[in-house]
Amino acid sequence: MPTFADPAAPDTDDAAASARRPRARRKEARPSELTAAALDLFVEKGFAATRLDDVAARAGVSKGTLYLYFDSKEALFKAVVEEGIVPALAAAEQRFAEYEGSSAELLRSLLLGWWQQIGNTRLGGVPKLIISESRNFPEIAQFYHDRVISRGRSLLRAALQRGVAAGEFRPLDIESCIDVIIAPLLMLTVWRYSLCSCGNDIEPERFLDTQFGILIHGLLAAPEGAR
Amino acid sequence: MPTFADPAAPDTDDAAASARRPRARRKEARPSELTAAALDLFVEKGFAATRLDDVAARAGVSKGTLYLYFDSKEALFKAVVEEGIVPALAAAEQRFAEYEGSSAELLRSLLLGWWQQIGNTRLGGVPKLIISESRNFPEIAQFYHDRVISRGRSLLRAALQRGVAAGEFRPLDIESCIDVIIAPLLMLTVWRYSLCSCGNDIEPERFLDTQFGILIHGLLAAPEGAR
DNA sequence: GATAAATTACTGACCGGTCAGTCATTAATT
């Protein structure tokens, strides 16, 4: 069962197989093959500039077939998000609910999890995509806001409140704190999927290190010497 | 030559004037009217999604006229940047060359100047536009990189080096420091021109305050006691 | 100062190419 979070499972058996057996009928596998292909192209070209002919071709299928499984281009995109990002978010909520360590560790775990399951995978291009196209496709923006952004912010909010309640973090303006936390992460993916490819390179690990350092240093309640 | 008999002269609204006098000939004024209209639409819709018919209409002119003054859509965009952003950059370079105060003040002045002349004007949408479309229009990305980004980074680099050389700032990894400085500014404009319009509001002043605070606190050499 | 001729800013219909979405046909499976 191929998922696009796993780069080790290339399309050797789906698209290529279809190339060998032109009209093979594989009802079960098609949707995920199509969303995987769509993710690649959406991230590379953006939503508007991605042609459904190309998505279908990459999935080893014709455009008509694509329309058997998805009602429209927008529906296809929604499926990509639903399949790729929402599960990661659900997993993070699960981790949060069961967590028992310090809030700083929890926060670190959440952000690191985001980096490993979204930021540093093919899904990392999605935030930039949303930012780029939200004006022209308000319905998509709304969908993403409801399904991802608001849930993600709630998670961060809960983590921060947990830390403040325990006296571990100093009293914070939670909302603007959320912004400050996610801004550099977003920026990183935005950078990666835009100017990076034309001379303005950036080193993710170092950038994140710097930002993490500033963040933790700025949040903690008691500035102890051990830092 | 415009005379006092010209009824369009006292009118501030170019497009409206043209609407009253359909085919009036105003060779001098057209280019700037067109770039102004183009900036509005490019920022609102993006480069690809902006129709030249609309740009022309907003400037009170037909599409054919647009092509009398600009060779292509790309040329129009380049003119927008050349006319709107490059002069502000040149002014900043000028201010830098003549500056004599502290480097912290200089830095503050540069960033504030950016906010007032670019970030907080209609031009503020341009960075997001570039980020959004650089992949699909590499020539535009290259142009913007050469004309704006590299010059802007050079300016920041010089300001930081000035501070380090004077012992005012601690020794810094200049390049990554540049990234850390501009990331939140970029993020602010990106935010403003994308998700903001759909429920995720942000307060620029407060956001910038927070970031400025963190930044200055992190740069200074050793204001008091140990570190 | 009036009129005609020349110039050129401006127009908008048109062209070629693109692409989301449709549907009659074809072929794999049961």
Added chain:
DNA sequence: AATTAATGACTGACCGGTCAGTAATTTATC
């Protein structure tokens, strides 16, 4: 044979760019 997954030619809307034509303005002539 019946069912249905898959196809790809087709449609209609859209848009960057073109160009033959139109009209505002200037220059030449009387």
